[in-house]
Amino acid sequence: MGAALGGLALHAGTRSAYLAVFALDAAFLGCAPVLGRLPAVAPAPAPSGGGPGLAVLRDRPYALLALLNALMLRMTLLSLALPLWIVERAAAPGWTVSALLVLNTVVVMLCQVRAARSATDLATAVRAVRWSGAVMCAACAVFAFSGAPEGGHGAGAGGAVAVLVLGAVLQVLAEMRHSAGSWQIGSALAPADRIGQYQGFYGSGVPVARAFGPLLVTPLLIGRGVPGWLLLGGVFLVAGAATGPAVRWADTAR
Template sequence: MTIRILPPPGAPRRLAAAQLSNSVGDGAYYVCSALYFIRVAGLSPAQIGLGLTIAWAVGSVAGVPLGALADRRGPRGTSAALAVATAGSVLAFLLIRSFWGFLFAVLVYATAQCGLAASRQALLAGLVPPERRTGVLAHLQSMLNGGLALGAALGGLALAADTERAYLAVFVLDAVSFLVCAAVLLRLPAVPPVEGREAGEPRLAVLRDRPYALVTLLNAILLLRMPLLSLAVPLWIVQRTQAPGWLVSALFVLNTVAVMLFQVRMARPVGDLDSARRAVRVSGLVMAASCAVFAVSALPGAGWAAAALLVAGAVLQVDAEMRQSAGSWQIGFSLAPADRIGQYQGFFGTGVPVARTAGPLVLTSLILVWGIPGWLLLGAVLLAASYGMGPAVRRAESARSSGGAGGRAAVRAS
């Protein structure tokens, strides 16, 4: 079996290089940022949590107009500018020593990150034919995980040193990684901006596209799986099972390596909306099975048995993750008008910051408070959302096909 991580030469490979560069910095940042803000900046955990929640909430809203800006001004320049803005916000973290300074910097950081994600999707759409986009995105996801793993290892060195200088070096690395990302993006071919709006068309048409909003909502529910391995499962292992604590790290590595090696292969069958619906539907079944396996790991028994069940649950979880990712990429692009990719991707991408802000509260409430029934309820919710995606996509597809000439499918509220 041949495993190919690098995408084909040309624009896809340069997009992957940009993805890899900033993900290395982000990996180091994610590992070290909390301790830096507490030990160096002098913030409390409550202040950090509040600031991040506000920032990602604002960022999720800002992603739509920034995506629309990429449509109007051209996604290459917009993406590069937002990468530079992200680098600037990271450098600002080096200077903050108060909550208000932190809040300002993290607001810029989250807003630029959400806008960068939307504009980079618009850039990809302008450079890659529709039938190849899901495959290229799978390559980018593999590069993302590889970069995060490398960055996390570098961040681990800073944690081992546990000095202010080491933490500052991590933030400088993250800022430089985004500057490199901007430089790589500027070397891509320019994608021309879209023409002006038609008479009477709203500036942010996606906000009136109810079928697309339903698809986005269901996708956001499915993305609640994101904090599982970083928060819910580690706490579950420590508080509810007899498995060894080191298994937390092993499961995270398992997930990262699996996505890096197999995401491209899992995305290969997804090339249209029918295959995307099937991928999401199957992902829901696999995710429900994963939740059930995680649940029974808390039953009385030997530690090795609990560990085996947790590994099995993690394997099912990453399988579901890769299927759902491939299906959602295809759906998000296929249902967006060709001349509104930026704003539509900005809206579709709100599921990620929503999962980052609401996911921890939802998952800890379900799993740690309710225990085994909470796992089963989570699996049922994700299964229902995955099966609901099929009818929602068909409705949005029908509305898109009747939405007018020129590829505009923004459905006006009636």
């Protein structure tokens, strides 16, 4: 719903429309008193048996998997790279940004559970991540073709929207498969007595990607254009392919 309302503001393109977006966003402060009414939860007991407090930092194969997971910058691609590309370099209208976000949200809500059913162990999870890397590479190649031709946007707008939608469909399919495989890997390789510590470390790749992803994708895509998209696709392809050997290393170390 937020993405759809944002699309209306982008379509209007006025100061009042953008200020209205800020006002609506500020309304989410109303969530604070609701969350404040949640009951307090007692902390979990410390794991028995001693050992280092942050054992996950000594687990090199697991740390490598967390790094590879962070390299799959799917969130940065959807929330930053594509909007900048559409506004700065593509022939599509600005409201396409919101349309792609709505498309992604609807597909994930309808299909994520079904997409996750095939990732039931480490072998199937590795295949899911490897497939995701290849499809994300293809999506990047498709996005690259939505760039505006020399001389303006006019005639190429409809074609650019179609290309962006095709790329977004590939992207969301890869996203769902990667999420399923990634969840399985992060959980299955975490020791039962330190599941919270390991899961927290593995999941930290998402905020790390959000924090440092813009430093990579902004100059790469906006500055380099089509070659930047192809290079980013190569990163996804390599990260997905490297997950298999990293999982075998981690599984052997267990």
